[in-house]
Amino acid sequence: MEYFTCISLKEAKQLLMNALAGRIVASEPVSLDEAFERIAAEDIVSKEDLPPFSRSTVDGFAVRSADTFGASEGVPALFDIVSEVAMGQETCVQLQPGQAVTIPTGGMLPAGADAVVMLEHAERPDNNSLLVLKAAAPGENVVLKGEDISKGHCILRQGQQILPQDIGALAACGFEKVPVRRKPNVAIISTGDELVNVACTPVNGQVRDINSYALAAMLAEAGCLVRRYGIVQDQYEELRTAVSQAILQSDLVVISGGSSVGARDHTVKVIQELGNQDVLFHGMAVKPGKPTIFGMIGKVPVFGLPGHPVAAMTVCGQIVKPAVQALLGQKSGNVYTIPARLTRNMASVPGRDDFIRVRLVKKANEYRAEPILGKSGLISTMAMADGIVHIPADKGGLYSEEIVQVNLITKP
Numbered sequence: 001m002e003y004f005t006c007i008s009l010k011e012a013k014q015l016l017m018n019a020l021a022g023r024i025v026a027s028e029p030v031s032l033d034e035a036f037e038r039i040a041a042e043d044i045v046s047k048e049d050l051p052p053f054s055r056s057t058v059d060g061f062a063v064r065s066a067d068t069f070g071a072s073e074g075v076p077a078l079f080d081i082v083s084e085v086a087m088g089q090e091t092c093v094q095l096q097p098g099q100a101v102t103i104p105t106g107g108m109l110p111a112g113a114d115a116v117v118m119l120e121h122a123e124r125p126d127n128n129s130l131l132v133l134k135a136a137a138p139g140e141n142v143v144l145k146g147e148d149i150s151k152g153h154c155i156l157r158q159g160q161q162i163l164p165q166d167i168g169a170l171a172a173c174g175f176e177k178v179p180v181r182r183k184p185n186v187a188i189i190s191t192g193d194e195l196v197n198v199a200c201t202p203v204n205g206q207v208r209d210i211n212s213y214a215l216a217a218m219l220a221e222a223g224c225l226v227r228r229y230g231i232v233q234d235q236y237e238e239l240r241t242a243v244s245q246a247i248l249q250s251d252l253v254v255i256s257g258g259s260s261v262g263a264r265d266h267t268v269k270v271i272q273e274l275g276n277q278d279v280l281f282h283g284m285a286v287k288p289g290k291p292t293i294f295g296m297i298g299k300v301p302v303f304g305l306p307g308h309p310v311a312a313m314t315v316c317g318q319i320v321k322p323a324v325q326a327l328l329g330q331k332s333g334n335v336y337t338i339p340a341r342l343t344r345n346m347a348s349v350p351g352r353d354d355f356i357r358v359r360l361v362k363k364a365n366e367y368r369a370e371p372i373l374g375k376s377g378l379i380s381t382m383a384m385a386d387g388i389v390h391i392p393a394d395k396g397g398l399y400s401e402e403i404v405q406v407n408l409i410t411k412p
């Protein structure tokens with residue numbers, strides 16, 4: 001007997017995106033110290049040229065490059081040293097033919113100069129004159145005004161995740177603060193009469209709550225402010241009360257466990273009742289993770305994730321994280337993949353998306369992906385894995401020795 005009307009992962013993602021369209025969270029300004037990994041709420045355009053003046057990249061002598069043409073150790077070009085550029089100060093010299101000025105690395109290029117001769121390519125017969133031993137090309141050893149970032153250049157795109165190099169560019173252009181998306185508030189509710197808190201020693205029949213911790217970590221990494229609502233017993237009223245409270249305080253709610261079709265699985269009924277029948281799907285053709293629920297309670301997306309820990313984490317990666325990205329207006333999440341050679345055949349069922357855990361082993365010049373076999377209730381199979389290989393719905397499996405893309409779940 002089939003209890004679920006399973007829809008494809010593709011269809012599930014589409015329903016999810018339709019339901020979340022236009023629900024991007026508000027923005028807030030943060031300082032550069034707080035901007036790492038946040039999502040830009042606006043395009044940020046430079047209001048100035050960087051560098052704001054042409055500058056030297058070496059210690060040496062600013063010259064007109066044309067004056068050095070043909071210079072060599074045998075036939076050096078002779079210059080008058082007319083001034084000295086001081087670091088951090090404007091230079092008002094206008095270089096004339098045959099003139100040079102001393103300049104430090106980073107110093108402002110004087111008007112008329114278009115190249116810098118390195119100290120080691122010149123000799124100073126006396127304080128006021130210079131012999132250049134090597135020709136300098138126009139622009140040599142110089143960063144031109146605006147060469148790094150020009151005025152009007154977009155340094156950060158709306159929806160882009162802010163990384164250290166972006167923070168550097170923002171600092172360079174004088175942005176002390178940057179508008180980012182507020183972190184979505186996410187509630188995680190664990191359900192199950194058998195669950196006890198991590199600090200407890202479970203008696204027979206009980207297990208510790210794994211999912212609320214693992215999911216909290218995944219969603220914090222995705223940019224959320226996560227609140228764990230603790231363990232709720234498999235009782236309709238208790239779950240209803242917890243969810244009613246969670247939706248008032250959250251942008252997204254995750255309920256772990258109770259998503260299947262057993263007598264104690266109340267999640268669907270709670271979403272239906274609080275959300276005016278708005279359950280958009282119950283059942284996805286994926287493995288692990290088939291008994292997944294998604295519905296809206298008012299404006300709040302609510303997910304019912306399967307209780308088996310690997311299934312809960314897989315579904316979190318496949319549909320909850322994309323939902324968070326939609327709330328953040330994030331253009332694309334960082335997915336690090338690595339090609340690897342599969343070490344054994346992996347059968348699947350056409351029409352179903354499978355996600356297999358793999359361990360990566362470096363051998364010769366390539367990585368080999370060793371599938372970790374084990375039921376979706378075994379958290380160790382996830383903890384041992386370096387990545388996940390996706391078998392798409394249009395394939396009946398993967399062959400041993402086939403090159404596959406591994407989505408890394410460890411940091412590269």
Ligand SMILES: Nc1nc2c(c(=O)[nH]1)N[C@H]1C(S)=C(S)[C@@H](COP(=O)(O)OP(=O)(O)OC[C@H]3O[C@@H](n4cnc5c(N)ncnc54)[C@H](O)[C@@H]3O)O[C@H]1N2
Pocket residue numbers: 003190191192194195207208209210211212256257258259260261262265288289290291305306307308309311376377
């Ligand atoms: N007759 C059927 N039974 C089941 C089906 C099915 O299609 N027909 N699907 C199976 C699949 S697939 C999964 S996955 C599970 C999902 O069940 P639920 O979402 O209802 O979850 P529970 O029954 O509450 O728990 C299942 C399993 O996971 C353990 N669990 C639950 N929460 C946690 C937690 N926070 N930390 C650690 N472990 C947790 C729980 O103790 C159970 O062992 O249903 C299958 N059954």
Ligand code: MOO
Pocket residue numbers: 286287288289290291306308310311376377
């Ligand atoms: O979702 Mo389940 O068994 O596929 O873990």
